[in-house]
Structures are given as C-alpha cells and as structure tokens.
Amino acid sequence: MYGALLKGCGQRPVIKMIELPILGQNFAATITEGPILGIDLGTTHSLVAVLQHGAPRVLLDQDGDPLIPSVVSYPVDGPPVVGKAALARAGFDPTRTIFSSKRLIGRSMEDLRDEMATLPYALVEAEDREMALIDLGDRKITPQEVCGRILRACRDLAAVQLKMAPEMLTRAVITVPAYFDDAQRQATRRAAKLAGLEVLRMVSEPTAAALAYGLDKSGSSRVAVYDLGGGTFDLSILELQGDVFRVLATSGDTHLGGDDFDRAILINCAAEIQQQSGVDVLADPGARAALRLIAERTKKALSSAEEADFVYHDAELGIAYRRTIDWRAFQGWIAPLVQRTLDGCSMALQDAGLTPPDIHEVVLVGGSTRVPLVKAAVSQFFGRPCHDELNPDTVVALGAAIQAGVLGGQVQNALLLDVTPLSLGIATAEGTVSKLILRNATIPAQAKEGFTTFVDGQTAVKFTILQGERELAKDCRELGEFVLRGIPPMPAGLPKIGVRFHLDADGVLHVRAKEERSGVSAEITVKPKHGLTDEEVETMLADAWENAESDLVTRQVADLHGQLGNVRRAVEKHLDIARQHLEAHALERLEDAFEDANQASCLNEPGPLKGILDELETAAHPLAEALMNHVAREAVRDRFVSDLIDE
Ligand code: ADP
Numbered sequence: 272m273y274g275a276l277l278k279g280c281g282q283r284p285v286i287k288m289i290e291l292p293i294l295g296q297n298f299a300a301t302i303t304e305g306p307i308l309g310i311d312l313g314t315t316h317s318l319v320a321v322l323q324h325g326a327p328r329v330l331l332d333q334d335g336d337p338l339i340p341s342v343v344s345y346p347v348d349g350p351p352v353v354g355k356a357a358l359a360r361a362g363f364d365p366t367r368t369i370f371s372s373k374r375l376i377g378r379s380m381e382d383l384r385d386e387m388a389t390l391p392y393a394l395v396e397a398e399d400r401e402m403a404l405i406d407l408g409d410r411k412i413t414p415q416e417v418c419g420r421i422l423r424a425c426r427d428l429a430a431v432q433l434k435m436a437p438e439m440l441t442r443a444v445i446t447v448p449a450y451f452d453d454a455q456r457q458a459t460r461r462a463a464k465l466a467g468l469e470v471l472r473m474v475s476e477p478t479a480a481a482l483a484y485g486l487d488k489s490g491s492s493r494v495a496v497y498d499l500g501g502g503t504f505d506l507s508i509l510e511l512q513g514d515v516f517r518v519l520a521t522s523g524d525t526h527l528g529g530d531d532f533d534r535a536i537l538i539n540c541a542a543e544i545q546q547q548s549g550v551d552v553l554a555d556p557g558a559r560a561a562l563r564l565i566a567e568r569t570k571k572a573l574s575s576a577e578e579a580d581f582v583y584h585d586a587e588l589g590i591a592y593r594r595t596i597d598w599r600a601f602q603g604w605i606a607p608l609v610q611r612t613l614d615g616c617s618m619a620l621q622d623a624g625l626t627p628p629d630i631h632e633v634v635l636v637g638g639s640t641r642v643p644l645v646k647a648a649v650s651q652f653f654g655r656p657c658h659d660e661l662n663p664d665t666v667v668a669l670g671a672a673i674q675a676g677v678l679g680g681q682v683q684n685a686l687l688l689d690v691t692p693l694s695l696g697i698a699t700a701e702g703t704v705s706k707l708i709l710r711n712a713t714i715p716a717q718a719k720e721g722f723t724t725f726v727d728g729q730t731a732v733k734f735t736i737l738q739g740e741r742e743l744a745k746d747c748r749e750l751g752e753f754v755l756r757g758i759p760p761m762p763a764g765l766p767k768i769g770v771r772f773h774l775d776a777d778g779v780l781h782v783r784a785k786e787e788r789s790g791v792s793a794e795i796t797v798k799p800k801h802g803l804t805d806e807e808v809e810t811m812l813a814d815a816w817e818n819a820e821s822d823l824v825t826r827q828v829a830d831l832h833g834q835l836g837n838v839r840r841a842v843e844k845h846l847d848i849a850r851q852h853l854e855a856h857a858l859e860r861l862e863d864a865f866e867d868a869n870q871a872s873c874l875n876e877p878g879p880l881k882g883i884l885d886e887l888e889t890a891a892h893p894l895a896e897a898l899m900n901h902v903a904r905e906a907v908r909d910r911f912v913s914d915l916i917d918e
C-alpha cells in the first residue's frame with residue numbers, strides 16, 4: 272500500500288500561475304518550408320486557408336468552391352473518395368459513406384448511443400471497449416482515419432492551389448470546438464498525423480472567428496461568439512485587452528447544430544410518409560440518406576423564402592411524396608433546439624459573472640446562423656444586432672490562417688488563450704480534492720502546490736489526478752495516477768513534495784511531483800481513456816451545484832479529521848515528555864483532550880469536531896513549550912560541545 276497525501280499546512284504556496292507564451296519566437300518558420308495551413312475541420316464542411324501577403328485567404332477547389340464536404344466514401348472495389356465525390360455516393364452507398372465523423376472522434380460507444388439510431392452506417396465497439404469504430408462490413412475503420420482523409424484532402428487542395436509539392440506542407444493549425452475534451456483533441460491530432468500534418472496549435476473555433484473579424488484591433492471590449500454549425504454549438508465570451516484575447520468563459524454542445532434542424536424536417540416528413548404509404552422509410556438506409564439531403568435542401572431554402580417544397584419519389588418503395596413546408600412550421604420544429612443554444616449563452620454568461628448588457632459585440636459563425644430564427648433569437652437575447660458581415664462558413668478558417676501566421680512569425684502581437692472546461696486537481700488523504708487548475712482557467716496554465724506524507728517513514732506516495740467540480744475525490748472523474756517512489760524515510764509531515772500541473776496549449780495535462788529534500792521526482796502526462804462528453808461536463812457541473820452544500824460539510828468533516836489526526840499523532844509521540852515535564856493540571860487537561868480526540872473518529876458534524884480539535888490544540892500548548900525548551904537545551908548542549916572542540 273502506498274501512503275496517502277496530505278495537503279501542505281498553512282498557506283497554499285501558489286494557487287494559480289498563468290504564463291503567457293510569447294508566440295512567434297519559438298516557431299519561427301524557415302524559408303525552406305511551405306506556409307503553415309489553417310484548417311477548419313468541420314463536422315459538415317472543412318476548409319483550408321493560408322496567410323498571404325499579410326492577409327488570410329481561403330483556398331478554393333477547381334470549381335471555385337471553398338467548402339470541402341467532410342465526407343469519405345469507401346467503395347467496395349476501389350480507393351476511398353473524399354469531399355464532393357464522396358457526398359455524391361451518399362444516396363446509393365450509404366453504409367460505406369461516412370459523414371459527421373467529427374461527431375465520433377475520440378468518443379466511445381457509450382457516448383454515441385443516441386447518435387447511432389440516425390446514422391446510416393454501422394458503429395462497433397473497439398476491442399479495448401474505449402472507442403467506437405465504423406463497421407464497413409468487410410473491415411472496420413477508426414473515426415480518426417476518416418478525419419485524416421479529410422485533412423489530407425485539405426492539404427492536397429492547398430498544394431494544388433499554392434503550386435507546391437504536398438511534402439512542403441507539413442504543418443497546420445487546426446480548429447476544434449471549444450468544448451472538445453482531451454480525448455477528442457488527441458484523436459484529432461492523430462488524424463492530422465495520418466494526413467502527414469503536424470499540429471502546431473489547436474485553436475477553438477469561436478476564438479479563431481474573433482481573430483478573423485479583426486476584433487483584436489478594436490480596443491478593449493467583450494465579445495460573444497455564437498457558432499452554430501452542422502454538428503456543434505459553441506459559445507465563447509472573449510475579452511479583448513489590447514492585442515490579447517482572453518477567453519472569459521465557454522459553453523457548448525457537441526451534439527447540437529444544423530444536422531438536428533435537418534433531422535426535425537426528416538422526422539416530420541418521414542412520419543407523414545409512413546401515414547400515407549405505410550412504408551417506414553427511415554428503416555431503409557438508402558432512403559434515409561437521400562431524405563437527409565432533401566431535408567437539408569429544404570431547410571436552406573427556408574432561410575431565404577417563406578416556404579419550400581420537400582419532394583421525395585421512390586419507385587421501388589412506391590412512394591410519391593410532396594409537402595410544402597411553411598417557415599412558421601419549421602420554426603416551431605426547431606424552436607426548442609434554438610432555445611437550448613440560448614441556455615448555453617446564459618450558462619457562459621453566468622460563468623463569466625456577466626449579463627447580456629455587459630457584452631459589447633456578438634459575432635455569428637457557422638452555416639446554421641443563416642437561419643432567420645437563429646439570428647433573431649440571438650439578437651434578442653443579447654439585446655443588440657449581431658455581426659454577420661463575413662461569410663459564416665469561412666470565418667473560422669480565416670482565423671486559423673491568422674493564427675498560423677502568428678505561429679509562423681508573420682503576425683505579431685496577437686495572442687490567443689483558451690480555457691479549460693472543468694477543474695483539475697489531486698486527491699488528498701482525507702478523500703477531498705485539492706484543485707490546482709480551476710474551471711475556465713485560461714490555458715496554457717500552470718499551478719503548483721505543496722504536499723507532505725501522512726505516515727512516518729513513508730517512502731512512496733500515490734497521486735490520483737482528478738477532473739471535476741465536486742469537493743470529494745470519489746465524485747470526480749479520475750484521469751490517471753502515478754507513484755512517487757524513493758522518498759528517504761522521514762517522520763510524517765517532513766518531506767516537502769511539490770506538485771506542478773502544466774496544462775499545455777492543446778489541453779493536455781502534464782503533472783510532475785518532486786520531493787524537494789531528496790530531489791526524487793515522478794511525472795505523468797494524462798491521456799484520458801476516453802473523454803467526457805459535453806453532457807457529462809454539464810451533468811458534473813449540475814451535480815456540483817446541487818450538492819454544493821452537503822459536499823462542503825463532508826469536505827469540512829474530512830479536513831477536520833485530517834487535522835485532528837495530525838495533532839493527535841504528534842501528542843501521542845510525545846506523551847512521555849508530557850508526563851515528565853507538565854504540571855499536573857496541564858497534563859490532566861491534555862490527557863482528557865487526547866482521550867476525546869481518540870473517540871472522535873465516528874463524529875461527522877463539523878461543529879463538535881472543531882471543538883475537540885481546538886481543545887486538543889489548546890491543551891497541547893504547554894507540551895509544545897516543554898518540547899521547545901527540551902530542543903533548545905539539546906541545541907545549547909551541542910553548541911557547548913562544538914565550542915569546546917573548536918577551542
Ligand atoms: P460545421 O462547422 O459543423 O462543419 P458549418 O459552419 O459548415 O458547419 O455549417 C454547416 C451547417 O450549416 C449545415 O447544417 C448546413 O445545412 C447549414 N447551412 C448552410 N447554409 C445554410 C443556409 N443557407 N440556411 C440554413 N442552414 C444552412
């Protein structure tokens with residue numbers, strides 16, 4: 272058994288220390304390499320942009336189109352196809368045409384349970400049961416392989432447009448939703464690697480959008496970036512301080528976007544088709560994929576017209592269906608979804624301690640913000656018109672290119688900071704959590720805290736890294752653990768163990784523990800087994816609120832038991848000295864208090880425990896004095912001896 276940890280007594284040394292990296296120096300580009308690509312890896316579409324002559328430029332395909340559909344199709348007899356060619360195969364090869372792979376990346380089957388019913392292709396669990404795989408029938412592929420092919424297509428498009436060999440384009444800035452957790456970010460990084468790209472930086476999408484709008488040049492103000500894409504919703508609240516973006520708070524939902532609007536149309540029309548023809552079209556993967564595309568087309572038409580036709584003919588199934596959808600009906604179907612995004616806005620504002628009037632500018636990002644109801648609802652929520660001057664499809668890619676320019680040394684004085692969605696900390700001996708990096712801390716972040724040992728002669732300490740908002744270790748999510756060995760045997764409380772958390776720019780956590788007297792150290796880089804879904808993040812936050820009061824009591828009780836244990840052990844160790852040196856009444860008081868402390872283990876209310884602790888501490892004062900005199904006498908005696916030797 273490894274000994275447990277005790278939080279250092281007295282003041283916490285450094286609670287949080289945020290270091291701002293100086294970008295543009297470490298990553299200065301050399302002339303032999305091509306530009307760093309800025310890639311918006313979207314659920315629905317991906318784009319690639321570069322910085323040219325100081326301005327970001329989205330690269331277009333041979334048709335002059337910036338959007339690469341994030342779709343990969345795997346024909347039975349031939350190499351995979353990506354983008355438009357893959358999208359064209361969705362209708363007739365639905366089980367081998369993979370869209371929305373970004374929704375799957377870094378996630379387990381458990382996370383994807385709700386998703387599966389509406390996907391025309393099959394998912395299976397990987398052998399290690401951590402990640403979901405896509406089952407093509409004859410073989411299984413990983414979501415990051417699919418994303419890797421999309422990123423490869425971005426790289427190839429850039430090579431053609433820039434007239435460069437693809438080998439020269441090896442570095443990229445990739446944007447991800449702000450709510451992507453460690454597992455999702457790491458899986459994205461692996462996808463890039465499969466595409467031959469090194470990710471120099473991951474930037475959250477809303478933060479990139481703010482850069483594209485040049486809001487870093489607009490002076491000090493607060494900006495909300497509302498990004499509703501095909502599959503994800505993100506809200507970030509940024510504060511612009513000079514050239515520096517600070518993310519005050521983020522909120523989001525990795526399962527909310529235009530796909531859900533499509534699904535609302537799809538489900539309503541499919542129900543009517545079933546009523547009219549008796550055919551369950553959703554049970555047929557080919558029909559479902561075709562209906563999905565029709566639903567999307569109808570939705571887009573409703574962004575600029577009052578009504579649109581949903582037309583579906585299928586001779587084989589005997590279906591001839593036509594329905595005119597009026598924008599009011601569509602608004603009714605999607606209103607609850609739009610409301611969910613507004614709830615996310617409220618949550619982020621609350622986290623930042625702000626109200627809508629505190630926001631000076633609102634930026635709309637993502638294709639789904641073209642829906643009139645969305646625009647109107649967001650403007651109404653914030654009480655001001657929203658920025659929609661730039662094409663909502665390309666702003667994120669433009670921002671990624673600007674960030675790439677920052678890393679390449681072409682753009683100075685711009686700095687992006689992201690935040691961590693949940694607090695990070697360490698389990699203590701008392702079963703509580705010592706939080707080192709707090710929720711919504713800007714990253715990269717560093718924090719240090721001092722710990723010591725719990726029992727005499729303890730030579731190894733186990734560290735458990737936790738993520739979550741609850742006060743007790745058992746209620747938080749365990750990210751990993753490691754053991755610091757080789758501590759020289761010392762009395763409990765003497766070793767000085769410094770624990771340093773470093774949360775890097777990509778949200779990966781590096782933890783290092785060092786015993787300062789002996790210099791022994793150990794470290795860990797946390798690669799979570801699989802990440803938290805945003806629902807889990809929300810549940811954990813909600814739990815933390817709900818249980819805040821009872822958690823606090825439990826934590827106080829645990830802390831008091833810990834403190835009482837320390838004092839009790841110290842007294843026990845020196846009872847002999849007490850019996851020799853204390854006056855009778857002082858000794859009696861100490862022995863009584865000690866006896867009460869021994870009986871206290873069953874107490875679970877802070878009040879009585881605190882009383883017993885206070886009494887024991889007070890009763891131990893004469894003992895402490897006696898001990899000091901004792902130590903001083905020894906020291907003086909040693910001193911005489913050494914003085915004699917010197918002479
Ligand atoms: P992502 O970043 O998730 O890939 P995008 O920002 O590219 O998403 O947005 C794609 C979504 O925007 C899709 O759901 C698409 O149907 C929707 N969209 C695009 N144009 C329109 C439009 N004119 N009206 C409504 N929705 C649109």
Ligand code: MG
Binds near residue numbers: 637
């Ligand atoms: Mg997007």
